[in-house]
Amino acid sequence: MEKGGLYIIMFSGTADKLIPLGVLTQSAANLGVPVRIFVTGWAMLAFKKDGPGSVNRISKEFEDMAPLLMKGMAEMKAPSWYDMLKTAKEIGDVKIYACSLMAEALKMKNKSDYDPIVDDIVGAASFMQMAAGGQVIFI
Amino acid sequence: MATINVDSRGSACPGPITDLVRAYKKANNGDIIELLATDAGIKADAKAWCERTGNELLGIEEKNGEYIVKILIKSKK
Numbered sequence: 245m246e247k248g249g250l251y252i253i254m255f256s257g258t259a260d261k262l263i264p265l266g267v268l269t270q271s272a273a274n275l276g277v278p279v280r281i282f283v284t285g286w287a288m289l290a291f292k293k294d295g296p297g298s299v300n301r302i303s304k305e306f307e308d309m310a311p312l313l314m315k316g317m318a319e320m321k322a323p324s325w326y327d328m329l330k331t332a333k334e335i336g337d338v339k340i341y342a343c344s345l346m347a348e349a350l351k352m353k354n355k356s357d358y359d360p361i362v363d364d365i366v367g368a369a370s371f372m373q374m375a376a377g378g379q380v381i382f383i
Numbered sequence: 384m385a386t387i388n389v390d391s392r393g394s395a396c397p398g399p400i401t402d403l404v405r406a407y408k409k410a411n412n413g414d415i416i417e418l419l420a421t422d423a424g425i426k427a428d429a430k431a432w433c434e435r436t437g438n439e440l441l442g443i444e445e446k447n448g449e450y451i452v453k454i455l456i457k458s459k460k
Contacts, residue, residue: 267396267397270397270401271396271397271400273401273404274397274400274401274403274404274432275400275431275432275435275436276435276436277435320395321393322395323398328397331401335401335404335405335408
């Protein structure tokens with residue numbers, strides 16, 4: 245991958261964290277910045293087959309603010325985080341990888357266990373190798 | 384040397400820039416994209432997009448909460 249890419253380690257599995265994942269990824273794709281996302285931890289469940297639509301939970305500490313956020317997003321007709329990722333993949337160079345350790349722990353070892361938006365199952369070492377020298381963020 | 388009109392009114396960040404990118408993909412050098420948007424982020428974002436992609440921001444007009452962004456396409460290969 246060319247220099248200047250964005251590497252995102254997506255750990256959180258709640259909607260309030262997946263929304264910025266969608267926004268950052270689509271924004272990077274808009275600018276022609278390549279993006280590689282490493283899905284691990286609780287985020288694995290959001291990328292499970294038939295999973296993306298079902299993630300509505302919010303981080304516990306912001307639960308009281310969730311209705312305000314969700315209502316606001318609905319009024320704006322803002323696309324879901326999943327639609328933002330799909331758009332980003334359509335217009336830019338975006339790849340999504342699932343963590344092989346978590347894949348085993350969560351019994352999601354096959355590519356068919358995931359939403360088609362996921363490109364491959366890889367180990368942390370290969371993601372680190374891809375990300376070497378690039379901008380890495382952890383969500 | 385066509386003018387391409389893109390209506391992104393009502394679409395929030397990062398939607399308007401995505402609409403711009405979609406129009407850009409079909410445009411030719413010398414074309415002007417006129418993007419209409421209501422997201423306040425468009426002013427800074429259109430500038431950033433032009434800097435990153437090597438296209439020229441001709442100007443941004445603002446009236447009644449709407450922004451008209453004019454971009455000259457120069458970076459198509």
